[in-house]
Amino acid sequence: MDSSQLLGITTFTLLFASFLYIGALLFRSSTVGRFATWFTVAALVIQTAGLGLRWVESYKMGIGHAPLTNMYESVVFFAWTIVILYLGIEWKFKTRTIGAFALPLAFLAMAYGSFAPINKGINPLVPALQSNWLLAHVITCFVGYAAFAIAAALGIMYLLKSYFGNDSNAGETSLLPSLKVMDDIIHKSMIFGFIWLSAGIITGAIWANSAWGTYWSWDPKETWSLITWFVYAITLHARYTRGISGKAIAWLSLIGLLAVIFTYYGVNFLLSGLHSYGSG
Amino acid sequence: MQKNNSIWQFFASVKLALVILFLIAVTSIIGTLIPQKEAAEFYITNYGPKAAQIFAVLDIPDMYNSWWFLALLFLLAFNLIICSIERFPGVWKQVTADGLALPAERLQKMTNKISWTTRGSLSEVQNTLTEKLQKKGFKASSRESDGSTILFAQKGHWTRTGVYLVHSSILVIFLGAIIGSLGGYKGFVTIPETQESSRVFLFGGKGIAELDFSVRCNNFKIDFYPNGMPKEYTSSLTVIEQGKEVLTKEIEVNDPLSYRGVTFYQSSYEPYQDFVVTIQAPSGETRTFIVPFQQQESWGEANLKFGVINAKVMGQSIVSSKLWFSDGNESPATIWIDDGAQVNIERQNGTYQVSAKQMYATGLQVAKDPGVWWVYIGCGLMLFGLYVAFFMSHRRIWLLLSHEKDNTHVLLSGSANKNRTGFENHFAELGTFLQSTGNKD
Ligand code: HEM
Numbered sequence: 001m002d003s004s005q006l007l008g009i010t011t012f013t014l015l016f017a018s019f020l021y022i023g024a025l026l027f028r029s030s031t032v033g034r035f036a037t038w039f040t041v042a043a044l045v046i047q048t049a050g051l052g053l054r055w056v057e058s059y060k061m062g063i064g065h066a067p068l069t070n071m072y073e074s075v076v077f078f079a080w081t082i083v084i085l086y087l088g089i090e091w092k093f094k095t096r097t098i099g100a101f102a103l104p105l106a107f108l109a110m111a112y113g114s115f116a117p118i119n120k121g122i123n124p125l126v127p128a129l130q131s132n133w134l135l136a137h138v139i140t141c142f143v144g145y146a147a148f149a150i151a152a153a154l155g156i157m158y159l160l161k162s163y164f165g166n167d168s169n170a171g172e173t174s175l176l177p178s179l180k181v182m183d184d185i186i187h188k189s190m191i192f193g194f195i196w197l198s199a200g201i202i203t204g205a206i207w208a209n210s211a212w213g214t215y216w217s218w219d220p221k222e223t224w225s226l227i228t229w230f231v232y233a234i235t236l237h238a239r240y241t242r243g244i245s246g247k248a249i250a251w252l253s254l255i256g257l258l259a260v261i262f263t264y265y266g267v268n269f270l271l272s273g274l275h276s277y278g279s280g
Numbered sequence: 281m282q283k284n285n286s287i288w289q290f291f292a293s294v295k296l297a298l299v300i301l302f303l304i305a306v307t308s309i310i311g312t313l314i315p316q317k318e319a320a321e322f323y324i325t326n327y328g329p330k331a332a333q334i335f336a337v338l339d340i341p342d343m344y345n346s347w348w349f350l351a352l353l354f355l356l357a358f359n360l361i362i363c364s365i366e367r368f369p370g371v372w373k374q375v376t377a378d379g380l381a382l383p384a385e386r387l388q389k390m391t392n393k394i395s396w397t398t399r400g401s402l403s404e405v406q407n408t409l410t411e412k413l414q415k416k417g418f419k420a421s422s423r424e425s426d427g428s429t430i431l432f433a434q435k436g437h438w439t440r441t442g443v444y445l446v447h448s449s450i451l452v453i454f455l456g457a458i459i460g461s462l463g464g465y466k467g468f469v470t471i472p473e474t475q476e477s478s479r480v481f482l483f484g485g486k487g488i489a490e491l492d493f494s495v496r497c498n499n500f501k502i503d504f505y506p507n508g509m510p511k512e513y514t515s516s517l518t519v520i521e522q523g524k525e526v527l528t529k530e531i532e533v534n535d536p537l538s539y540r541g542v543t544f545y546q547s548s549y550e551p552y553q554d555f556v557v558t559i560q561a562p563s564g565e566t567r568t569f570i571v572p573f574q575q576q577e578s579w580g581e582a583n584l585k586f587g588v589i590n591a592k593v594m595g596q597s598i599v600s601s602k603l604w605f606s607d608g609n610e611s612p613a614t615i616w617i618d619d620g621a622q623v624n625i626e627r628q629n630g631t632y633q634v635s636a637k638q639m640y641a642t643g644l645q646v647a648k649d650p651g652v653w654w655v656y657i658g659c660g661l662m663l664f665g666l667y668v669a670f671f672m673s674h675r676r677i678w679l680l681l682s683h684e685k686d687n688t689h690v691l692l693s694g695s696a697n698k699n700r701t702g703f704e705n706h707f708a709e710l711g712t713f714l715q716s717t718g719n720k721d
Contacts, residue, residue, distance in 0.1 A: 063505060124505040127512050127533035127546075195666045202659040211534050213545045213647030214466065215655060216457075218344040220312035230305035234298055241294040267312070 003057055003067075004120065006050030007076060011114050013043035014079070014107040021099035025175050033096040037087075040103065044083050051080065054122065063124040068138045071268070072120045075113040077138070081146035082106040085189075089150065093185060095177050101153035133207035141200030141225070147193030148232070148253075148260050151186050155253030158182045162247055183245055186253055194232045201225050224263040231256045291359055292366040300356045307352070311343045357454050360447050368444060375440050379432035379676055380423040387430075387678050392704060393693040394711040402429060402681050405688040409679055412714055418677065428682035439672040440697065445665030449658045456654030464649040465489055468547070471497040472641040473556055474568060476520060480542075480646045489648075491542065493521040498528070499556070500549055500640040501620060502597060513546050515642040541648055548643030551596055555588045556639045557603070562630025570639060583608050588636060598638040605634065673698035677710065690714075 020036035023029070054067040067073045086102040113120070161176045176182070204222070205215040216222060235252040238244040290296060314335070315322070323332040323341060339346030387393070398405055406422065406429055413420045418433035467480035467489060478494035498516040505511045512532055519527040519539045529537045536545040553573045560566045561582050571577045576587040590602035598619055606612035607627050617623050622635040677694035692711055696703035 124507065124509050124511065127510060130512070131534040133534075191670045195663070195670065198666060199663055202663065205659070206656070207534075209652065210536065211545065212547070213536065213543055213645050213649070215652065218311060218316065223308050223312045227305045227308050230301050230308075234301050234305070237294060237298060237301075242298075 001053075003050045003054035006046055006053060007110070008114065010043050010047040010050055010079075011107065011110040013039055013046060014083070014103060014110055017043055018100070018103040018107050021096060021103050025097050025100045028175060033099075036096065036099055036103075037090065040083060040087060040099070044080070044087065047076070047080050047083070051076065058122045061122060063122070065125050065130070066135055067122075068135060069125055069129060070123065071118050072113050074138060074142060074264075075109045078142050078146060078149075079106040079109040079113075081143050082109070082149055085143075085146050085150055085192075089185065089189075093177075093181070095181075097176050098150070098154060098157070098185070101157055102150050105149050105153055128211050131207050131210065133203055133210060137200060137203040137207050140196050140203055144193045144196030144200050145260050145264060147189045147196060148257055151189035151193060151253040152257035154182050154186045154189065155250040155257075158186065158250040159247065162250075179246065183249065186249060187239060187245075190232055190235060190253065190256070194229075194236060197225070197229055197232065201229060221263065221267045224259070224267050228256065228259040228263050231259050288362065288366075291362040294363065297356070297359050297363065300352060300359060304349075304352050304356065307343075307349065310340065314340055314343075316344070317342055353454070357451055360450060364444060364447055371440050371444065374674075375437050379434060379678060380421060380430055382430075382432075382678065384425070384428065384430065384680055387680050387691060387693045390693040390695055392695060392707045393691060394708075394715075395689065395691040396715050397684060397687050397689050398715075399687055401686075402683055402688050405690065406431065406681055409681075409690070409714060413677075416710060416713065420679075428680060431679040431681070432676070434674065434676040436672050436674045437676075439668050440674050442665050442668030442670075442672065446662055446669055447665075449662035449665055452658030452661060453655050456651035456656075456658055458651065459654060460649040460651030464647065464651065466648075467646045468643070469495075469544075469646055470550065470641045470643050471495060472552070473497050473499050473639050474570065476518075489646075493519055493526075493539065495519055495537075495544060495644075497642045499637075500642040501637075502549070508595065513549060513642075515546055515644070517544060517642075517644075541650060543647050543649075545645040545647070546642070547645040550641040550643065551598075552639040552641065554639040555601060555636050557586065557588070557634065557636045559584065559586075560633040562627075562632065571636075584632075585612075586634075589614065591638075601636050601638070603634065603636050605632070607632075671699075673703065675703060675706070677707070679714075 017036050017039035020032055020039055024033035024036050051067050054073075055064075058064050058067065068077055082102060083106050086099060086106070089098060089102075090096055157176050158179060161182070162179060165176070177185075201222075204225070208217065208222075209215040231252070235249060235256065238252070239249055314327075318341060320332070320336070320341075323335050327335065335341055338348070343349055400408075409431060410420050410422075413431070413433055418435065420431045420433040422429055422431045424430075465480070465482050465486070467482040467486075469477050469480050471477045474497070476494045476496035478491045480489040480491065482489055496518045498518055500513070500515045502513055503511040514530055514532050516528065516530050517537050518525050519537075527537075527539060531537045531544065531546050533546045536543045538544075555571045555573065556568060557571050557577070558566065558568045559579065559582075561579075561584075563582075565582075567579055569577050569579070571586070571588055573588055573591070576585055578585045584605070584607055586603060586605045588601045589604045591598045592600045600616050600618045602614060602616050604612055604614050605625055607629070609628055613625055615623060615625065617634070617636045620635065620637040622633055625632040625634055673696045675694065675696045677692065680691040680693070682689045692714060694703070694707050694710075
């Protein structure tokens with residue numbers, strides 16, 4: 001058994017768990033829901049083992065480094081973080097409906113990693129990438145991105161419910177948590193993500209300074225991460241000081257995720273800069 | 281400035297902050313789409329002369345240093361300062377507010393309250409409750425007023441300043457950036473092995489910086505992975521000040537050398553056609569020579585002649601070289617030496633230790649940035665402030681004690697400025713805890 005097999009199994013387990021969550025939502029079955037949770041936990045265990053094994057494999061190849069250094073490894077880590085954060089939310093807020101929206105995101109990330117034409121190999125690191133700050137940078141950024149992904153999943157749920165459902169009646173969409181609860185979780189996820197993204201930008205700056213003597217050089221990736229940070233800063237201020245909440249914040253959670261995706265993905269493929277290693 | 285004039289109000293508003301943040305975010309995109317800091321011709325060929333002219337007027341080729349972008353950043357800082365001056369006094373009042381000054385009727389009206397009656401005189405009950413509060417980390421103060429006593433305790437009153445820590449951290453980072461750009465420089469120097477330099481060529485055609493010390497490159501080496509990819513670039517550098525060697529360090533990418541505020545980063549290298557040959561004679565004396573490929577070199581006093589007559593190359597780098605070596609007594613030796621390795625050559629008059637390696641120049645990025653610690657302090661302050669602002673709260677509790685014959689009536693009330701659900705649970709627990717002691721007497 002090698003790590004790529006484990007990660008392949010993870011992808012399908014996440015797909016299955018996504019279907020179970022959606023089924024549990026549509027058929028209002030808590031039994032199916034419980035299965036969904038167990039499959040998600042199983043996916044997490046398998047994926048953790050897969051990531052750990054990949055790490056071990058890199059040492060066996062004599063190029064040991066944490067599995068966080070190219071596009072493929074970062075999507076895998078992204079999915080892993082979404083699953084952990086989601087399970088945390090399921091446990092804390094005692095609701096499974098979010099799973100029907102969050103798990104598919106984790107699955108899509110894994111599926112992208114598996115099927116897109118990107119390098120999935122374990123490669124040696126060029127000297128600039130051999131830094132613990134880089135490791136801290138990738139981890140903090142992706143925890144932030146995962147939190148924003150969950151905020152956006154809730155944003156979609158919020159918008160579906162507010163446009164098609166009725167918050168007080170037991171209509172089709174009253175399967176979803178109440179608007180007030182969703183608004184609250186969106187806000188909390190954004191706060192959580194904002195702190196991690198701040199830490200991500202800071203650790204990235206420290207890394208750049210230790211490698212090149214410049215903590216900030218306005219390269220496209222840096223600039224886009226700052227733009228993303230501003231989007232969430234604006235959202236938090238709008239909510240906190242101008243009392244804006246509900247639909248506006250739900251839309252902003254989607255705009256924020258678009259900025260995240262562009263920072264993470266678009267910059268590598270559409271623009272050029274220091275971070276072009278990520279496109280491998 | 282008058283606090284209630286309309287200019288002040290304009291700069292104190294959060295709406296302005298939202299607008300400025302939005303403008304910075306949106307205009308920042310321009311520089312990610314249009315390549316920065318290219319030559320003027322680049323913009324003319326790629327965007328046409330008209331667009332290039334507009335770009336020039338708006339400083340688009342270097343937009344993040346343009347007057348209008350810096351003005352936006354300045355505006356943000358100004359907005360932040362005025363907004364804080366406007367609001368901070370109010371927040372400070374809440375931080376330092378004396379909870380005991382609250383009238384008793386307000387305590388009755390709080391959302392979080394529990395009341396009970398317990399045996400014992402008012403002062404006995406007051407003492408046990410104060411002790412119990414202490415155990416929970418609440419230091420209570422008290423005040424008497426017409427027959428009843430109010431106890432007040434709080435935690436985290438200072439956390440109300442969290443948001444201001446975040447906001448001032450942004451100013452500290454700006455300050456660091458300004459200090460760095462006024463008092464620092466960025467540049468480059470290439471130093472061949474065995475040589476030294478005290479000049480830094482500044483980026484952006486800003487001339488040369490003359491250091492008051494010099495840096496010697498003792499040697500430079502590249503390690504490779506088995507597949508031939510470079511694994512590490514290492515330079516051994518020595519700082520020489522007034523003719524004295526003061527510091528020697530091996531630097532790598534991500535591990536620079538700093539001396540007197542100037543930092544040298546491993547950045548690039550240049551291979552030469554020359555070789556660095558080091559010879560230790562049997563007498564123990566050691567000399568280093570720079571030997572061009574296939575040219576004879578000699579060490580007169582030791583009566584030696586030598587040269588590199590062949591080399592094996594992988595990519596751009598030499599993996600081993602063939603040395604020709606003569607001491608004039610025996611027939612010359614020829615020997616393959618792995619790059620950088622040392623070999624012993626046995627002669628009649630003793631053993632020569634010889635090493636040979638390709639000669640390189642190390643390319644060092646040089647930065648002097650006296651503001652960087654401000655930036656780091658600002659970053660730390662920001663993370664700390666964000667944690668305080670989002671996850672810590674100001675929790676206050678009051679106990680209103682009053683006589684009821686032999687008993688004492690207790691009203692526990694409390695409030696928190698954030699995370700109210702969390703506080704409700706803590707409050708209920710605290711209530712149970714305080715009551716349990718009351719019943720024991
Ligand atoms: C990039 C810049 C900024 C960042 C990262 C930032 C961050 C924050 C954060 C994290 C909060 C707490 C929000 C909450 O608790 O939900 C906050 C609140 C606030 N911010 Fe900012 N801020 C920035 C710029 C500004 C500016 C320019 C102003 C100028 C007016 C401003 C005014 C405020 C105000 C008035 C509050 C509410 C404070 C209170 O009443 O407790 N912020 N900010």
